[in-house]
Amino acid sequence: MFRVRLLSAGKLLAAALFLLILGSLVAYLSIRGKRQDDAASSPKLQGRVVAVFNNSRYAHEVEGRVRFAITAGVDRTYEDGSHELEQVRLESYGANGSRNDVVTADRAKVSNPSDLNRLDAEFLSNVVVQIADSLTIKTSYLHYDHLKGLIETEELVEFEGPALGGRSTGVVVETIDERVRLLKDVDVTIKHSSEKGEAAQAKPATGRGRERARGETKEEKAARKARKRALKKEGRARQKAPKSKPGNLAARKPTRIQSSEALLEKKEGRVTFTGGVTVTQTPNSMRSERMTGFLGQSDRIERIEARGSSHLKQGESAEIKAVDMDFFFDEDNNLARALATGGAYTRSLGPEPPREASARTIEAFFITGPQGNTVDRIKADGDAAVKVNAPPPANEKD
Structure with missing residues (x-):
């Protein structure tokens, strides 16, 4: 997803x-x-x-x-x-x-x-x-x-x-504690x-002619050539890098994060968005009052904690609501599991008949397919109740 x-x-x-x-x-x-x-x-x-x-x-x-x-x-x-x-x-x-x-x-x-x-x-x-x-x-x-x-x-x-x-x-960078605060109206898009x-x-190439025009010294000329060699090396490495699978449509879509404010803590490997947080990767979305992402090696996101009025919607297939939700990601940064706690509720949004479930906790497991991550199965635990509505009569008119 x-x-x-x-x-x-x-x-x-x-x-x-x-x-x-x-x-x-x-x-x-x-x-x-x-x-x-x-x-x-x-x-x-x-x-x-x-x-x-x-x-x-x-x-x-x-x-x-x-x-x-x-x-x-x-x-x-x-x-x-x-x-x-x-x-x-x-x-x-x-x-x-x-x-x-x-x-x-x-x-x-x-x-x-x-x-x-x-x-x-x-x-x-x-x-x-x-x-x-x-x-x-x-x-x-x-x-x-x-x-x-x-x-x-x-x-x-x-x-x-x-x-x-x-x-x-507004931005505040605390250089001693290695923290960055985005103060208001945060809007970040992570590109595919x-x-x-x-x-x-x-992106246009750096202006070789412009550098020469300003009368560069021997040392600056050597630095320019070193930069050129480094850029060529980077370009070759980019060409050799494995391409995204064309069938995985979700992997090619940008992810947009919006919130009132954000705090990035490098030492703790943590980034927190607060105030009406929404994470959107069309057609999927997550919402909560507060989301905290925990980073692992190479700044890879390992899990996200959503706290307060949490909501997960997967296109027109299904949605899950709860007070709190935790999202866990695999090594390829795909959503692998979601755990909803506190008045958890889920319902299908797809073809009839509609299905609903409520419990103290609801756990959803995801699989990766051509359309990205989709729900494979859902587990409800603690005062669980499942409701499957009867399909409408075949002759019922819209």
Whole structure:
């Protein structure tokens, strides 16, 4: 029925990468900034402007490799040591030069970088984070507080990639505890395998001509070639990967998750959606007030706990209702078993005659077929009652 693969908090919003980007920005500003003992705790841009740099560029090398390059159309340094940047662009190539992660923003305000423990940075207007070929994050504002270990915004955040896409109003990334909170109006779509492939093929190649046009150094040229080799290797691996069986229609359909808010906890291997949660993979759906997914190895979903007004509907075949429900998945992420507890009720929705059952607990077992997962058998336990309605007379008119 459902074929779900959820990503960890680190992968979803790329918090680790964002920290690397901020570290790169700090290194850049430390070179241009004036060291002061009385560092500001936030980028207030106090005092007069003491230096202005136009079209500035800084490339940071480690052992002969360019790790990142930062450009700014305008870089203003204030008396308090804080910086105001315009037309900000940061490119991060990774430790081995095989990545190409980019962050752009119209403006950035950064506190005095001489005290890294109190670093405070704001990215404003048209903030775009491009994580290689895997994820693009867009928002109008991002704030980073190193002392608190927080990356946050109250603005709309949209993310799109080959594996998933979605949006949320407001995000808080707790870097120390490795948690991500999606604050409001969460809407996430997990894409099926063929859709991922189409998105990857439709994505334009990185602009080789653009990189050369900006006058790359020998180190940047080597990094670009390394990225190109890595992309070719990834493409060959993708071609060799086993394709989804064409008969399994459910595996080719995206899974959409909507809720009021969500919490992703990387250390605990857990993701929780709360507030009117719906999970839809047409024509199937799950609903509950709260759903918690538990991740196993390789971020594979192992089980989902649904709590409060839980409901499972399998197209026009059957539905199960209960206070609470637990869903268990096999190694291929297919729904294998569902356990409903607390006033459990089920009924058929298919051909006549209609069948109903109620019990303290109802357990449904699923099998995988050409149409995805379907109910194989249902077990009712505890004050069980089964009702089979008589079929309508053959001559009865609709």
